[in-house]
Amino acid sequence: MAAFVLLSSGCPSPASQGTLYMDTSKIPAELREDYASFATNCSKCHSLSRALNAPVRDPSHWDLYVARMMRTAGSAISPNEKPHILRFLHWYTLSRTDSVSSGEAYTPSADLLNEPEAAPVVEAIGPEPAPAPEPPPSDLAPSEGQPLEVQP
Amino acid sequence: MKRRAASSVSSRSLGVRALLVIAISAVGVAALLPSVRGQDRNFAGSIQSSYLYVHDQEDIPGRVRDRVFDGFTTELSVKLAVDFNEHISTNVKLCYGCHGVEIDMAYIDLVAVDELRFRAGRFNPAFGELPLRHDPANHRTIDKPLPYDMGRMLRWRDFNGSVMPSPYVDNGLEVSGTHWFGYSFQIDYAVYAVGGFRGDNQDDDFDFTQSRSGNSYYVDNNSRPSFGGRYAMTLDLAEAETTFTLGASGMAGYYDPDAELSYWIAGADFYARLKTFELRAEYLVRRTEMFLGDAPASRFKYGPGKNGFDRYMLKEGFYVEAIMPLLPRFELVGRFDGLRRVGNVLSSSSLSKRSSVLRYTLGGDVSLGHGVRVKLSGEYYDFNDFKNEIAAMLGVVAVL
Numbered sequence: 001m002a003a004f005v006l007l008s009s010g011c012p013s014p015a016s017q018g019t020l021y022m023d024t025s026k027i028p029a030e031l032r033e034d035y036a037s038f039a040t041n042c043s044k045c046h047s048l049s050r051a052l053n054a055p056v057r058d059p060s061h062w063d064l065y066v067a068r069m070m071r072t073a074g075s076a077i078s079p080n081e082k083p084h085i086l087r088f089l090h091w092y093t094l095s096r097t098d099s100v101s102s103g104e105a106y107t108p109s110a111d112l113l114n115e116p117e118a119a120p121v122v123e124a125i126g127p128e129p130a131p132a133p134e135p136p137p138s139d140l141a142p143s144e145g146q147p148l149e150v151q152p
Numbered sequence: 153m154k155r156r157a158a159s160s161v162s163s164r165s166l167g168v169r170a171l172l173v174i175a176i177s178a179v180g181v182a183a184l185l186p187s188v189r190g191q192d193r194n195f196a197g198s199i200q201s202s203y204l205y206v207h208d209q210e211d212i213p214g215r216v217r218d219r220v221f222d223g224f225t226t227e228l229s230v231k232l233a234v235d236f237n238e239h240i241s242t243n244v245k246l247c248y249g250c251h252g253v254e255i256d257m258a259y260i261d262l263v264a265v266d267e268l269r270f271r272a273g274r275f276n277p278a279f280g281e282l283p284l285r286h287d288p289a290n291h292r293t294i295d296k297p298l299p300y301d302m303g304r305m306l307r308w309r310d311f312n313g314s315v316m317p318s319p320y321v322d323n324g325l326e327v328s329g330t331h332w333f334g335y336s337f338q339i340d341y342a343v344y345a346v347g348g349f350r351g352d353n354q355d356d357d358f359d360f361t362q363s364r365s366g367n368s369y370y371v372d373n374n375s376r377p378s379f380g381g382r383y384a385m386t387l388d389l390a391e392a393e394t395t396f397t398l399g400a401s402g403m404a405g406y407y408d409p410d411a412e413l414s415y416w417i418a419g420a421d422f423y424a425r426l427k428t429f430e431l432r433a434e435y436l437v438r439r440t441e442m443f444l445g446d447a448p449a450s451r452f453k454y455g456p457g458k459n460g461f462d463r464y465m466l467k468e469g470f471y472v473e474a475i476m477p478l479l480p481r482f483e484l485v486g487r488f489d490g491l492r493r494v495g496n497v498l499s500s501s502s503l504s505k506r507s508s509v510l511r512y513t514l515g516g517d518v519s520l521g522h523g524v525r526v527k528l529s530g531e532y533y534d535f536n537d538f539k540n541e542i543a544a545m546l547g548v549v550a551v552l
Contacts, residue, residue, distance in 0.1 A: 037390070040390075040393055040425075044395070044423075044425065044430075045284055045285045045290060046285060046287070046289065046290040047289055047290065047523070047525070047551065049289075049519070049522070049523030049524075049525075049551050050196065050289065050290075050523070050551055052523070053522060053523040053551050054194065054196065055195065056194070058192075060192075061192050061194070064192055064235040064237070064238055064241075065192075065194060065235065067238055068233075068235065068241065068261075070266070070330070071263065071266055071269060071328075071329075071330050072284065072330075073278060073284065073328070073330065073340035073342065073382065073384050073399070074281070074284065074338070074340060074384050074386045074397040074399065074423065075330075075338075075386075076338060076386050076388040076395045076397070078332055078335045078336065078338070078388055078390065079332055079335060080335045080390075081335075081388075081390060
């Protein structure tokens with residue numbers, strides 16, 4: 001029993017992601033509320049470690065997954081809480097996959113919170129857009145302001 | 153008997169029509185859905201290993217064994233969920249436990265809108281609150297509450313199990329949906345047609361092993377669907393971190409191969425969250441028709457009443473469970489549950505006509521990190537037909 005109490009009051013560690021405990025000091029201040037929404041809603045049916053330890057590398061995975069969880073009877077995940085949960089999970093997944101270093105500031109998308117049915121968050125915090133295609137060879141390039149003529 | 157036969161035909165016809173409507177609707181929805189554009193696979197699972205200690209267990213009348221210790225009871229589950237898009241997903245789950253390896257889920261999920269969803273295949277029919285979190289990684293105690301117990305309670309064989317052993321898995325079709333009124337009020341419904349519980353023609357109760365045995369290829373034993381449903385209302389006050397859910401469930405059908413022995417189950421459930429404090433309560437009751445035979449006087453322990461032998465027995469159970477986080481990694485769990493069987497019993501049974509057990513559980517749950525938790529609980533069983541027992545359980549559970 002002594003060991004039980006000792007374990008339960010142990011020092012926090014970034015690796016500790018169990019039933020209720022997560023080292024929230026690692027979470028950017030602007031996402032703490034999102035984490036709280038995630039913790040409150042998701043712990044109703046399962047441990048938080050279910051989500052935190054899931055082998056997810058693509059943040060967009062959570063869009064479908066949370067939508068499925070919302071349809072679980074009595075989930076209590078309301079349409080306006082969904083973006084909060086998603087925003088935390090997206091940040092968490094990116095931070096785990098080193099796309100965002102844990103100490104780096106995270107700029108959340110304001111649109112996400114204003115529009116519950118907004119487009120997937122990954123667009124707001126996802127990787128850099130793909131580079132523009134190579135320009136055509138100079139002899140085929142149209143002059144400025146002229147449309148490109150397509151050869152038959 | 154004639155009236156029953158007529159009723160059976162009518163019920164069967166109704167069931168077939170209901171199945172047709174559901175199947176046609178599902179096909180229609182599938183045809184209207186956009187084409188599959190990709191897949192998103194999710195692997196999940198859990199493993200729980202537990203140890204049970206019983207002080208002075210009386211396993212058969214007159215024989216008391218000192219310090220009984222059952223070690224290393226393992227429950228394992230692995231699940232693969234594939235989201236093709238927001239309308240189509242599939243789930244396959246394998247479980248290993250005392251019953252061996254079995255398929256706990258194998259279904260296709262079609263979602264037209266949040267209010268209309270179809271599940272077809274092998275799944276956990278919507279009944280009550282606990283089945284939503286029946287996986288050992290999802291509930292805080294090692295064993296399940298008595299109305300849902302599946303082999304962990306003391307005297308399980310004497311009672312022939314609980315009201316509805318969880319996870320209850322069956323094959324069939326389910327239509328369900330959820331709708332939000334604003335941001336605070338949610339309603340959920342589910343109706344389904346499944347194979348139903350199983351037993352033999354001359355049984356006095358279900359034979360739960362038939363429900364989870366792959367030997368019969370999970371085929372309905374009487375080709376007569378059982379019907380059921382659930383309705384729940386949820387009030388979510390996000391600002392106050394408070395949630396209330398109230399639900400009601402029901403199910404009815406026949407369990408023997410000849411479809412002569414009927415049963416119905418009803419349940420009510422309540423859930424409340426006040427910040428981090430959680431309270432759950434459920435009540436389940438099942439009425440089961442027993443086979444009387446030509447000579448019930450020699451088959452049953454108790455004689456006939458004023459109206460002859462009563463062919464029905466009632467099994468009911470309840471639990472109230474409270475969870476309170478006390479330390480960052482520690483939650484305290486308190487539970488009070490009970491199970492009662494009312495009705496005649498076979499002459500070989502050790503139960504009386506009204507046999508009951510009340511159980512008091514105090515436990516804790518410690519997070520070690522990385523999805524690993526240690527569960528510990530002490531339980532006091534208060535039987536009316538047997539010697540009272542004290543038990544302790546220790547388990548470790550990990551999320552895969």
